Every structure is written in structure tokens, then in C-alpha cells.
Amino acid sequence: MSLSNSNQDDSKNSQNEENALWSIVGYLLAGLFIWGGIGWGFDRWLGTTYCVLIGLFLGAGASVYLVWLRFGRD
């Protein structure tokens, strides 16, 4: 979600960094909650105990990858 391309000045850069900071926190939370939650749901469904752990790892990995795609590329 890049901001619109007008006035590329210094304050734009700091705003972008602030934007990135809060978005990253959101993505990391979303990764853990969504995939951790799906794993927990599978545990409930299948009566296992390890799916939540797999889900949390998957979610953490996916959110880090997503953060890299959004802010680390270019």
C-alpha cells in the first residue's frame, strides 16, 4: 500500500516509515492469530495437540514473508 506519488519530500519518508512500523505490527499479529487460530481449530476438530504449533510457525513465517514483500522488496 504505497502512498500516492505526489510530493516526494523528507516528511514523506518519515511518514512512510511510520506507516511501515504500524502495518508491520498489524501483519505480525494477524499472522499469529489467523494461522494459530486455524491450527487450534484443527486441534479441536481432530483431537490433536500439535496443529496449533504448526499454525503459529506458519503464521509467523507467512507474516514475516508478507512484511518483506510489502516493505523489503524494491
Next chain:
Amino acid sequence: MTIEKWNSLNLLEGEVRPGFRAPDAGDFVFPSIFGDSVLTTKPVILVFFSVILVSTFFIASSRKALVVPSKIQFAGEMVYGFVRNEIGKDVIGSEFQRFVPFLFTIFTFVLTNNIFGIIPLIQFPTMSRIGFPVAITIFVYLTYHFVAIRKHGLFKYLKDMCFMPGIPKFMYVILAPLELATYFVIRPLTLAMRLFGNMFAGHLLLILFTLGGEYMLHDKLIMKIFSVFSFGFSLGFTFFEFFVQCLQAYIFTLLSALYIAGALADEH
């Protein structure tokens, strides 16, 4: 020094009192002032008061606008200029003007209600009751989704959100739920919780140090001496709270602007 000497100094003497009751969430619940209506509890009255206060101030600062501004006009224009330029123009870009009233309202409303927390006699940050941050967040939430859907159309908005170009197809299965959750759940949740949590925790700290100091003041002599530190902390935290209250009002408005900017951007 021996214990007898300590005792003879009367440092440790004192009446036995019931234990200190630490402040908790119950200290944020106020009884209704008139009857049973929730509309006459302290937080709700403070919200109405803040609306009157903000409106009066900005009407007074703008009704006799002069080229060479008076002091109150200057103060009003400074706040307006800050929201317009630092938050609106820098974040949203070319289409910022139609969002300035919205952002300006949020900023002044949240700021006033936060600062109530350290105003003597009022001393309650309204935003430490979760309902108020949630209500503002609902407006922000509806706004940025509405703006995006009107600009891009619902289908393209969701498609851009879920499917970022240039990554392997199978990754979409893993990443799309995260994007959806971020836009629809995590963003509003963190927006409301951040403001609520900061105000709640800050107010709790102030109550703790003030009530703790007051409790120790009525205790043994050695406790009376330590109560000075407790009161000192509560004074220090009052200044710190002022900083946090301004910062949180700024961050809340800034994030609202960022979400609107994201909704307007061509690619997500």
C-alpha cells in the same frame, strides 16, 4: 542502630490499619449522577462537555478571523494547520482536502478527552472507557472501506487486497487470509485498543501513586517519609501522561489518515 533505638525514635510505631486496596478496573466505573441513566455518568457527561468545549473554542477562534490574527485565532489556526498539513496533506496526498474536517474532528475530540485525565477536578480520561475509542474507530473503519470501495469498486478492492502481484500462486492461500484479517479485524482492533490501553494504564498509574501516597501518609513515620516519593512519582507521571495523551491523539489521527491513504492508493 539497634531495634530499641529505632523504636524509641517512634519510626515504626503506628496504628494497625486495614490493608491498602490497590486500584483496579472498578475505579473506572462511575455511578449515575441523576437516576439510573447511563447518560448521566461521569464519562458521558465529559464527552458532551468536550464537544461543547472544542466547538466553543474553535468558533471563538474563527468567527472574527483577521489577517493579523488575535491570540485565540492564532492558537486555533495552529492546531488546524497542524492537522491539515502534518497529518492530512503529508499522508493522504493530493485528495487530502475532503478528509481534513474528519481528521480534525477526531484529533481535537480525542485530544480533549485524553487531556481530561490530568485536568484538576475532572481527572478522568474519557477514552479509558473502551466504548468511546470503539465508537470513533467504527467511524474510521466505515470511512476507509467506503472510500476504497467507491474508488476501486468492491471486487477490485478485495482482489488488490488479497492478491499481490509477483509471488508464487500457492502463497496466496497462506497470505490472503492474513491480508483480509489485517484490513478487516486487526486494524480496527489495534486502533481502538491502543488508545484505550494507553489511557487506561496511564490513569491507573496516577490513581495508584496518588492513593498509595495518601495511604502511606497516614501510616508510620517511615511510611510518611516514603509517601513523598509516591507523590513525587504521581506528579512526574502527570507530566508524562500529558505527553502520552497528546501522542496518542496524534497517533490515532495519523493512523486514520494512513488507512484512508491506503484505501485511496492505486495498488495496495
